[in-house]
Amino acid sequence: MLSVTHYSEHLFTQSTPMTSIPNHANPPFRHWLRDALHPLSDAGAWNRLLGRVNPLWSVTGIRAKVVDRVTESADTISLWLKPSRRWRGHAPGQHLMLGVEINGVLRRRVFSVSSAARPDRLLRITLQRQAEGGVTGWLHEHAKKGLVVEISEASGKFLLPGPVPDRLLMIAGGSGITPLLAMLHRLADDACSTDIVLFQLYRHRAQHLFAGELADLSRRLPGLSIHAHCSAEHGRLIANDLASSVPDLGRRQTLLCGPAPLMEDIAAVWAERGLEEHLQTERFAAPRPTAGTGTGTQVHALGSEQVFTQVAGRSLLESAEAAGLQPKFGCRAGLCRTCLCQKRSGRVRNLLTGLVSSQPDEWVQLCISVAESDLELSI
Amino acid sequence: MNGTATRPTTCRATALGPVERECLAEELDAIRTEVTASLGERDAKHIRRMVDRAQASAIAGRGLLMFGWGPISWILGVIALAHAKILENMEIGHNVMHGQYDWMNDDSLSSQSYDWDIVCAREHWLNSHNVEHHNHTNILGKDHDYGYGMLRLTREQRWHPATLLQPLWYLLLAILFQWGVAIHDIKLGRFFKGRMSRAELKQRSRPFVSKAVRQLFKDYVLFPALAFWQWPRVLLGNLCANLIRNLWTNAIIFCGHFTEHAQTFNRDATRNETRGGWYLRQIQGSSNLEGGKWFHTLSGHLSHQIEHHLFPDMPAPRYPEIAPRVREICKRYGIHYNSAGFWRQYGSVLKRIAVHAWPTRAPRAEAA
Numbered sequence: 001m002l003s004v005t006h007y008s009e010h011l012f013t014q015s016t017p018m019t020s021i022p023n024h025a026n027p028p029f030r031h032w033l034r035d036a037l038h039p040l041s042d043a044g045a046w047n048r049l050l051g052r053v054n055p056l057w058s059v060t061g062i063r064a065k066v067v068d069r070v071t072e073s074a075d076t077i078s079l080w081l082k083p084s085r086r087w088r089g090h091a092p093g094q095h096l097m098l099g100v101e102i103n104g105v106l107r108r109r110v111f112s113v114s115s116a117a118r119p120d121r122l123l124r125i126t127l128q129r130q131a132e133g134g135v136t137g138w139l140h141e142h143a144k145k146g147l148v149v150e151i152s153e154a155s156g157k158f159l160l161p162g163p164v165p166d167r168l169l170m171i172a173g174g175s176g177i178t179p180l181l182a183m184l185h186r187l188a189d190d191a192c193s194t195d196i197v198l199f200q201l202y203r204h205r206a207q208h209l210f211a212g213e214l215a216d217l218s219r220r221l222p223g224l225s226i227h228a229h230c231s232a233e234h235g236r237l238i239a240n241d242l243a244s245s246v247p248d249l250g251r252r253q254t255l256l257c258g259p260a261p262l263m264e265d266i267a268a269v270w271a272e273r274g275l276e277e278h279l280q281t282e283r284f285a286a287p288r289p290t291a292g293t294g295t296g297t298q299v300h301a302l303g304s305e306q307v308f309t310q311v312a313g314r315s316l317l318e319s320a321e322a323a324g325l326q327p328k329f330g331c332r333a334g335l336c337r338t339c340l341c342q343k344r345s346g347r348v349r350n351l352l353t354g355l356v357s358s359q360p361d362e363w364v365q366l367c368i369s370v371a372e373s374d375l376e377l378s379i
Numbered sequence: 380m381n382g383t384a385t386r387p388t389t390c391r392a393t394a395l396g397p398v399e400r401e402c403l404a405e406e407l408d409a410i411r412t413e414v415t416a417s418l419g420e421r422d423a424k425h426i427r428r429m430v431d432r433a434q435a436s437a438i439a440g441r442g443l444l445m446f447g448w449g450p451i452s453w454i455l456g457v458i459a460l461a462h463a464k465i466l467e468n469m470e471i472g473h474n475v476m477h478g479q480y481d482w483m484n485d486d487s488l489s490s491q492s493y494d495w496d497i498v499c500a501r502e503h504w505l506n507s508h509n510v511e512h513h514n515h516t517n518i519l520g521k522d523h524d525y526g527y528g529m530l531r532l533t534r535e536q537r538w539h540p541a542t543l544l545q546p547l548w549y550l551l552l553a554i555l556f557q558w559g560v561a562i563h564d565i566k567l568g569r570f571f572k573g574r575m576s577r578a579e580l581k582q583r584s585r586p587f588v589s590k591a592v593r594q595l596f597k598d599y600v601l602f603p604a605l606a607f608w609q610w611p612r613v614l615l616g617n618l619c620a621n622l623i624r625n626l627w628t629n630a631i632i633f634c635g636h637f638t639e640h641a642q643t644f645n646r647d648a649t650r651n652e653t654r655g656g657w658y659l660r661q662i663q664g665s666s667n668l669e670g671g672k673w674f675h676t677l678s679g680h681l682s683h684q685i686e687h688h689l690f691p692d693m694p695a696p697r698y699p700e701i702a703p704r705v706r707e708i709c710k711r712y713g714i715h716y717n718s719a720g721f722w723r724q725y726g727s728v729l730k731r732i733a734v735h736a737w738p739t740r741a742p743r744a745e746a747a
Contacts, residue, residue: 037597037601042434042487043487044430044487045430045431045434048427048431101423103419103420104418104419104420104421104422104423104424104482104483105419105423105482105483105484106483106484106485107484108484330505330506330509330510331509331510331513331514333514333657335509335510335513335514335691335692336505336509336510336513336514337477337478337481337490337505337509337692338505338509338510340478340481340490340491352408352411353408353411353412353415354412355412355415355416361484362482362484363481363482363484
C-alpha cells in the first residue's frame with residue numbers, strides 16, 4: 001500500500017511541462033537568454049554531459065544513487081539512497097517523488113522517507129511490490145547498488161506536532177509504518193521521553209515489517225510501547241476496540257497512516273468521540289470516489305477545480321465542453337495534440353489506438369479519449 | 380486561392396467505395412496500434428542520440444567558425460553547423476513537436492514545451508502545421524501549406540500575370556524558407572485583403588517578432604561578437620549555414636506534397652470525409668523519397684511523407700519499418716504509392732512550378 005501516489009494537493013504544484021510554455025506577451029529575460037545561447041543553454045544537454053562524468057550531477061533535477069538494498073519481507077524492500085547535494089533534506093513523515101526510466105518512459109511515484117535525517121545524508125525509502133507492477137515492480141527487480149534514480153525535494157504536511165506533545169498515539173496499517181518510523185528515529189535521536197503508543201497492524205505474520213528495528217527503537221525510547229496486531233491470527237482490529245484500549249485517548253495526539261478502509265474507520269470513530277482535532281493522517285491512495293451514484297464516470301478537472309461526467313459515446317473533450325469547460329483544442333481528430341493534458345489518475349482509453357492508459361501522469365489526447373474510470377486531469 | 384473551392388476537383392475518381400475505405404482504415408489502424416504498443420527504450424535511445432549528435436555538431440561548427448583559421452576550417456564549420464541545424468529542425472524539432480515522443484514523459488522532449496531552433500515560433504507552427512496542414516492536407520483553400528499562398532501548382536488555382544514570375548518567387552522562398560514558414564501563420568494575405576485589422580495583425584505577429592529577434596541576435600550579434608576580430612567569418616558562416624538549412628528543408632518539404640503525382644483536393648469533395656477517406660487523401664496527397672539511412676535521418680524521415688501523414692505522432696524512425704506494409708496495402712487497394720529518388724521527385728516539383736506559371740486551363744467541369 002505504501003507506494004501508491006499520495007494525492008495531497010501540494011503534489012500538484014510540481015512543475016508540469018505546461019508551465020514551461022513561454023509567455024510571449026512578455027518574455028522573461030532568462031528565457032530570452034536561454035534561447036539566444038542555444039544549444040549552450042540546453043539544460044538537458046548539460047545534464048547528459050555531466051551525467052557521464054558523475055551520474056549524480058545535474059543542473060536541473062536531483063539525482064540519487066542506490067547505496068544499499070535491504071529485504072524487509074517477501075514483498076517489501078528498502079533502498080538506501082545517497083542524494084546529490086542539491087537535495088535539501090526532509091522532515092520525518094514527509095515523502096518524495098521518485099522517478100525511474102522504464103523501457104524509455106520516465107515513471108514517477110511517491111514514497112515516504114522511512115529514515116530520519118542523518119549526518120551522512122543518506123535516506124531510506126521502503127516499497128511494497130504492487131500487484132499492478134509499474135515502478136515498484138520494476139524497482140524490486142532492478143534496484144541494486146549503483147542504480148541512479150531521479151528524486152524530488154521532500155514535501156508533505158504529515159509531520160510531528162510542533163513542540164512534541166507529552167503523549168502520542170501512532171497507528172500504522174501495513175507499510176503505513178514508514179513515515180511513522182522516520183518520526184520514531186527522529187524522536188530517538190533527540191532522546192525524547194514522550195509517551196508513545198504505537199499500534200502496528202498487518203495482515204500476515206510475514207508482513208510484519210521492521211520488527212527488529214522497532215525493538216531497537218523501544219530500547220532507545222523509554223516511553224514507547226508497541227502493540228503489534230496481526231489480523232490473520234487475531235482477527236481484524238475494530239477501530240472502536242482500538243480506541244477503547246487506549247484509556248487516555250482524549251489526551252493523545254494521533255498520527256495515522258495506512259490503507260484507506262482503516263483510515264476511514266478510524267476517522268469515523270475519532271469523529272464520533274469529538275477528537276478530529278487530535279487526528280493527523282497521511283493518505284497513500286486517492287480518496288475513493290463516492291460509489292453508487294449511478295451518474296457515470298466522474299472526471300475531476302484539477303486546473304479549474306470542476307467535476308464533469310463522461311458522456312456515453314462522446315470523447316472527453318466533448319464531455320468537458322458539454323459541462324461548460326473550455327479545454328484548448330485543435331483538429332479534434334487526434335492529430336495535432338493541442339488538447340493534450342496530463343492525467344493524474346484513472347483509466348483512459350484511446351479510441352484511435354485502442355490502448356488503455358492506467359499509469360499515473362500519462363499524457364492523454366482529450367479529443368480521442370474516453371474515461372474508463374473516475375479520472376483526475378490537469379485541465 | 381479562395382475561388383478554387385467551387386472549381387472542379389483534380390482528385391481522380393478513386394475506385395474505393397465506402398466499405399473498402401473502412402477496411403483500409405482498419406488495416407492502417409492495426410499498424411498504428413501494433414507500433415504504439417511496441418514503443419520503448421529503442422525509440423528513446425534514438426531521439427536522445429539525435430539530440431546529442433545535433434548538439435555535438437553545433438558545438439563543433441560554432442567552434443570551428445569562431446576559433447578556426449583559414450578557409451578549410453570555415454567550410455567544415457559551415458557544414459557542421461548546417462548539419463546541426465538540419466538535424467535539430469527536422470529529425471528533432473519537427474518530430475518532437477508532433478508529439479512523437481510525448482509518451483516518454485520527458486519534459487525536454489515534450490510537444491507541450493519543446494521550442495525549436497528556427498525563427499518560426501512554436502505556437503504558430505503548432506497551428507499552421509499540426510492543426511491545419513495535417514488535417515486538411517492538399518485541400519485547396521484549407522491547407523495553407525499548399526503553395527504557401529504564393530505558388531500556383533495546379534490548374535484549379537487562379538492565374539494572375541504575376542504568376543509568370545513564380546519560379547523567381549520560389550527561388551526566394553527556398554532561400555528564405557525559415558522566414559516564409561515563420562510568417563506563414565500570421566496570415567498576411569488576410570490583412571492585405573482587408574479581412575484582418577491592424578490590431579489583430581499586431582497581436583498575431585507578436586510571437587514571430589519575439590522569436591525572430593532572439594534568433595537574429597544569436598546568429599548575427601552574439602556569436603560573431605564572441606569571436607572578437609573573427610566576427611566577419613562567424614557572421615558569414617552562420618548566414619551560409621542558415622542558407623543551406625533553408626534550401627535543404629525547402630526541397631524536402633516541397634517533395635512531400637507537390638510532386639508530379641501528388642493529388643490536390645477540393646473542399647466540397649472532402650466535406651463528409653470518413654476516416655478511411657482521410658487516410659486515402661493522406662496517401663494520395665503525399666510522396667516519398669528513396670535513399671539511404673543518412674538521407675532519411677537528415678530529412679527528419681519526411682522522406683517517408685506518406686507514413687508520416689498517416690501517423691504523424693508515431694516516432695519517425697518507425698516509418699521506414701512500416702513502409703513496406705503500407706506499400707503492400709496500397710498495392711492491394713489499387714492506390715498509387717508515390718515514391719521515387721530525390722532528384723526525380725524534386726525535378727517534377729520544379730517542373731510543376733514552371734508549368735503552372737503559365738495560364739494552364741482548368742479542365743472542363745466534368746465532375747460537376
